[in-house]
Amino acid sequence: MKLLSLGAAALSMLCLVVAQDGTGSIPTTTTASSYSCDPTTCKLPTCLCASQSPPNGLAAKDVPQFVTITFDDSVQPSLLATANQLLDVKNPNGCGAKGSWYVSMEYTDFSLVQQWYANGNEVADHTFSHVGSPSSQEIAAAKAMLHEYAGIPQGKIKGFRAPFLNYTAGTLSEISQQGFQYDSSATAVVDDCYWPYTLDNGMANDCWTGICDGAVKLPGIWEIPMYAVNDNASVPQLMDNYLAGSVSDVTEWSNTNFDRHYNGNRQPFGIYVHPTHLTNYPGLPDPSSLRQGVISFIQSLAGKPDVWFVSNDQLLQWMQNPVPASELANQSYMKCELPNTGKEICNGLEKIAISDVGLVSSSLLNTCNFNVASWGTCFNCPSVAPTLATPLPPLSVQSTDPSYRHPVPDNCDSIWWDPVAGQCLCTTASCAYKDVSVTVNTTTAGTTNSSKTATSSGAAQSAATTHENAGAVLLPTLSIGAALMAGAAAVLM
Template sequence: MFFNVGNTCFAGLHGFDIVLIRAKLNSIKDTPQFIVFTADDAVQSYTLDAVNQFLAQRKNPNGCTPRMTYYTSTDYTNYTMVTDWYVAGNEIADHTMTHVGTPPKEEVNGNLIALNALAGIPLSSIKGFRAPFLNYSVDTLKLLAETGFLYDSSASASIPVTDSSSDAYWPYTLDYGMANDCLMVDGMCKGEPKLPGFWEIPMYAFFDSRGVAGPHLMDPWLDAANGASSVNNSATLEYMKNTFTDHYNANRQPIGLYTHPIHLSKNYPGVNADEQMINMINNFLDWAQQQNNVWIVSSEQLLAWVRNPKPISQLDQVPELKCSTPDVPADQKICNGVPQNEEGLLSHCFFDQFPFYTCYGCPESIPNPSSPNPAQKNSDGSTRHRLPENCSTPFWDPVAGSCTCASSSCAFTDTSRPIGPNGANLTGGGTGDSFNGNSSGPSYTPFNGSGAGSIIFGERWAVSVSVVGAVVAAVMALL
């Protein structure tokens, strides 16, 4: 069932949501244009640096650095980097433990348990899921709904918005079933599966000059455009701009940059990132941010707006779009996901397959679907305390087992500014200028400065060449 609300098409929304949208968004001019930025697979310092080269130098119209969603698989993940990325304001979502498509419940639930136990991500904060290889089934969606996930983002929107039969729907609930991937997944659509209150955030494809015959979804910059035999960055930039413009001028349906960041890493052995490709992506984001009312957001932020839509003039009333930082004294020694606070406090977990750091104590074995939270076995004989439900990650001291913030007055400071017109001084950017032959724009700072916690380049850890080679092969096999 589809509802045409004002100038926007929504699928499967509650009647109450329809009333809200009618009341608050009477014109397309009231609707922001969202660019959803996501990454998939293992989290390491080099993958975060690859993401940061596109986002760290930018600002949304409210002065906040854009946030993104990292669909995390725990295999080959450095848990402390997950903690740091989450505390920095980004969304951590589920991508199974060992990167398997159409996953059994042990893969999905085990990932939840491991991310909570070893990265300190509150279970209540892990709201979303994306299936590896985008391979999922009706049973996958039912499992997610039963487990308590808020949304899935595995379905593809593969028909252009300029087509009258476009499936580029805004996020929708499954009260009336799925509306995407109808021909790709058995038992889908025609009112099924009915999962009241569970959301689907479609993944919106870009389209080259071939239209519906030329879709590009994940890592579109790695694809050859227009039926060519090789990648052409200029052609990619052209169709990315054209597809964005189609969304912007239609119903402002979101558009997405869905990445496997390892392909764009500048500091990972065996990966030769194309500098011009990186400049091209930044050039696209520079250009997009020059359009009025464009926001780069996480899946969680997009869904927060859809569930409680506000016109552009009231976006400062959407808490999820603000930038709140934890009020933790810089000189306080606490292993909490803030690099300056946790220095020297991380546990070093040495495993031949893939070593990692964590604030929460080393497990006696690598977490896996059969044993996602092994017993602790720290080299000094100590026991770290796992995050409780009643304390926020940046304020939990896993060494002492205490919460350092017991009242709202010590919690977070909102650093967002009043929303003004777009402009270089507000949105940042400029790092894509060199793609057009101009002088290079502002640079970005690698996440956590010197890349603390890196299992390859960090000063804290020396890893043999043989282990690095094994990790390279294993991680690349997941993509």
């Protein structure tokens, strides 16, 4: 219960948060931690000590400068369009930039999640109802729905980010138990700007909260810290940093911080986005200039040698087997061939345009309509709206019905899977897939682990609340203002 002792300091930090989105209260220096790690015994590919230097002794000048652009919260048509605008740059091998999306369930259109995935991006877990210090059921329910309605193979849902970046020792243990590969909720400032590392020896970031006391050691689980940038006043900014100043100011200090990485030890550089803030909504201030500022910054990075825009999933594949930048183009995880399935199937890659935002979908989609939500899916609709307690309600069709959609099996990636015919169109080793993920029981997980989560909460969650803004959560398209206000109020609580 050591973590509960921050008290007043944490509360005063909370007060800073709401003034501005995701900013203002990250400590600029770390505190001493008991973290220790022996690199002679902790070795790749399964173990890596926290270090500011590139892995395996590679020289900084020889390693890629990775840029990770991540998106949080629900996936909706206009938000996906914004994300795709930001990612409209090429990597040195000619393949498009890829991103990671930490998806919460409410207002998410699962057909768009499948599109995002089918185009080579990463889909990760951000809980069912977007709560900090989440229960095991919050984490498991989201993973189950991403699999059931978006067809993401369970084993491809590798990452987790805590809402409000509000994670605890219990959260990290939970994602380990549920078969995730990594967490990306921690903050790295200048003096703990570590490359991603495994938690065999515990946490090495956010040590001011007490999380580095060595109580949590999770062999093989990776932490991908979120890399803060310092603004003009040397205040670390983490998420949505384009909200922290004028476009020209933000661009200037973003470049200064990027150069610190690029000309230094080339730790990954992050751009952490709530796409709601960069998307036009009727009746709200026009964010076009903000959006264009971010896009211009990204495009300027794309013009530099050895800069690669990758998902956190791709980053981790490199971390496990680091190669010089000169060899990155040929790594299988950096390639971008689309599958030739030989027939039009509902896999997220259909080229039939819908709506006015230029997104692709298909006449093959089902639409699931409920009082509170509707979404498209290549799979079966549930008979009632999913809830936290019952994320996978009974289906609306029987398995004997001609309209029944066959779920993705564990030996076929969804990009090759025809859910109408129930057929895997992958016939060669090059597309073979075997899902060996952990199965989590979503009907019972909610109650079994709640005590663990509760007891490990405290300073870590208080601190983290200062990072991920409360505004961009669960926004229905037409009530963003009210949701922003509700989010701010929630933080104050």
